[in-house]
Amino acid sequence: xxxDRKQLIVQAAFKSFSLFGYKGTTMEQVAKIAKVGKGTxxxxxxxKEELFNEILHNVIMEMRDVAKSSIDxxxxxxxxxxxxxxxxxxxxxxxxxxxxxxxxxKEIGTPAAMDGLKxxxxxxxxxxxxQVEKAIERKEIKHCDPxxxxxxxxxxxxxxxxxxxxxxxxxxxxxxxxxxxLYLAEGLAM
Amino acid sequence: xxxDRKQLIVQAAFKSFSLFGYKGTTMEQVAKIAKVGKGTxxxxxxxKEELFNEILHNVIMEMRDVAKSSIDxxxxxxxxxxxxxxxxxxxxxxxxxxxxxxxxxKEIGTPAAMDGLKxxxxxxxxxxxxQVEKAIERKEIKHCDPxxxxxxxxxxxxxxxxxxxxxxxxxxxxxxxxxxxLYLAEGLAM
DNA sequence: TTAATGACTAATATGTTCATTCAGTCATTT
DNA sequence: AAATGACTGAATGAACATATTAGTCATTAA
Numbered sequence: 001x002x003x004d005r006k007q008l009i010v011q012a013a014f015k016s017f018s019l020f021g022y023k024g025t026t027m028e029q030v031a032k033i034a035k036v037g038k039g040t041x042x043x044x045x046x047x048k049e050e051l052f053n054e055i056l057h058n059v060i061m062e063m064r065d066v067a068k069s070s071i072d073x074x075x076x077x078x079x080x081x082x083x084x085x086x087x088x089x090x091x092x093x094x095x096x097x098x099x100x101x102x103x104x105x106k107e108i109g110t111p112a113a114m115d116g117l118k119x120x121x122x123x124x125x126x127x128x129x130x131q132v133e134k135a136i137e138r139k140e141i142k143h144c145d146p147x148x149x150x151x152x153x154x155x156x157x158x159x160x161x162x163x164x165x166x167x168x169x170x171x172x173x174x175x176x177x178x179x180x181x182l183y184l185a186e187g188l189a190m
Numbered sequence: 191x192x193x194d195r196k197q198l199i200v201q202a203a204f205k206s207f208s209l210f211g212y213k214g215t216t217m218e219q220v221a222k223i224a225k226v227g228k229g230t231x232x233x234x235x236x237x238k239e240e241l242f243n244e245i246l247h248n249v250i251m252e253m254r255d256v257a258k259s260s261i262d263x264x265x266x267x268x269x270x271x272x273x274x275x276x277x278x279x280x281x282x283x284x285x286x287x288x289x290x291x292x293x294x295x296k297e298i299g300t301p302a303a304m305d306g307l308k309x310x311x312x313x314x315x316x317x318x319x320x321q322v323e324k325a326i327e328r329k330e331i332k333h334c335d336p337x338x339x340x341x342x343x344x345x346x347x348x349x350x351x352x353x354x355x356x357x358x359x360x361x362x363x364x365x366x367x368x369x370x371x372l373y374l375a376e377g378l379a380m
Numbered sequence: 381t382t383a384a385t386g387a388c389t390a391a392t393a394t395g396t397t398c399a400t401t402c403a404g405t406c407a408t409t410t
Numbered sequence: 411a412a413a414t415g416a417c418t419g420a421a422t423g424a425a426c427a428t429a430t431t432a433g434t435c436a437t438t439a440a
Binding site: 381382383384385386387388389390391392393394395396397398399400401402403404405406407408409410 | 411412413414415416417418419420421422423424425426427428429430431432433434435436437438439440
């Protein structure tokens with residue numbers, strides 16, 4: 001049996017994008033790691049961006065699985081929410097590819113990398129949206145627009161995790177859970 | 191009586207920064223508009239950045255007055271909050287200097303302009319923080335950390351106004367007030 | 381006959397040189 | 411004593427040369 005060339009290319013591309021980012025990865029590099037001719041890549045993928053999207057899609061699917069498995073039906077919506085947010089953050093921080101992409105977007109602003117991260121974040125929001133819908137059905141939370149709610153939850157989490165820490169001491173996970181409870185669940189009104 | 195040279199310089203600098211931004215403004219330009227020699231500027235201001243800070247300080251003070259006068263003691267905390275947020279947004283949009291600075295930060299990332307906007311936003315947060323403190327004293331809202339609360343309110347407003355509109359239809363002022371009411375005031379919990 | 385390849389090309393990116401611009405100084409003028 | 415603008419060194423960017431690289435395709439190997 002002959003080797004699966006597409007598989008080799010995908011693995012090589014994953015390695016290279018993780019190591020050098022989008023811009024730093026050349027098609028020749030990928031071909032070399034995969035030990036195939038450069039032309040062979042183009043029999044499976046139209047161009048560099050399509051190859052990148054395939055890699056990213058795999059990572060996003062992996063992330064979705066992580067988020068899914070962090071849900072515990074016996075816990076409350078807000079408990080699960082904190083778990084999901086924490087797990088996806090951890091995922092972002094642990095996966096070399098994600099770290100590289102965030103860095104690349106910040107430092108160079110590579111359009112393909114920006115698009116990739118947008119997809120990634122949009123997937124997280126979509127996942128939260130589904131949890132919100134379920135929580136509404138279960139009457140665990142009030143009726144609200146799930147999309148806006150997911151958007152708010154995600155923005156608020158990002159604000160806590162990355163923007164607040166550039167103003168004051170970093171907030172730990174427990175503190176963030178408390179804040180979500182106070183502001184989003186219970187509300188400020190007396 | 192001889193003309194007030196410092197005043198002339200400040201007016202000229204305000205004009206130039208508003209018209210051409212920080213980077214686009216040259217000290218020679220300012221001198222020319224003010225009809226003084228370039229060296230004269232340096233008898234009042236150490237350098238370009240200090241001149242810029244003086245101009246910005248004036249604008250920030252003006253903004254604080256606008257925010258202050260939008261407060262109505264007969265209204266609730268959340269009503270006033272919406273007024274303040276709306277007025278400061280309007281201020282940002284109306285004042286040529288602010289528009290230019292936001293544009294410059296986005297397009298070129300001039301450090302002095304970035305610092306300036308940080309100061310501006312920090313001032314808004316500080317103002318909200320004071321309103322939060324008063325509302326806590328008045329027992330209008332629950333006890334909470336005023337700084338974090340102001341931070342959340344501001345981030346949430348920015349999210350609604352500028353980030354949501356790149357995903358879906360822009361939210362009008364009334365809708366944003368509703369959202370604040372639902373998410374921050376009443377909370378999502380059943 | 382089909383799949384794989386890598387030399388090739390056009391487009392883009394990067395490095396280099398050099399002229400211009402500009403913030404800040406200071407000797408001269410008012 | 412206050413004001414000025416010619417001057418300086420550093421930074422910027424235009425213009426050109428060189429190098430890289432995404433994507434193609436004629437050739438090769440299976």
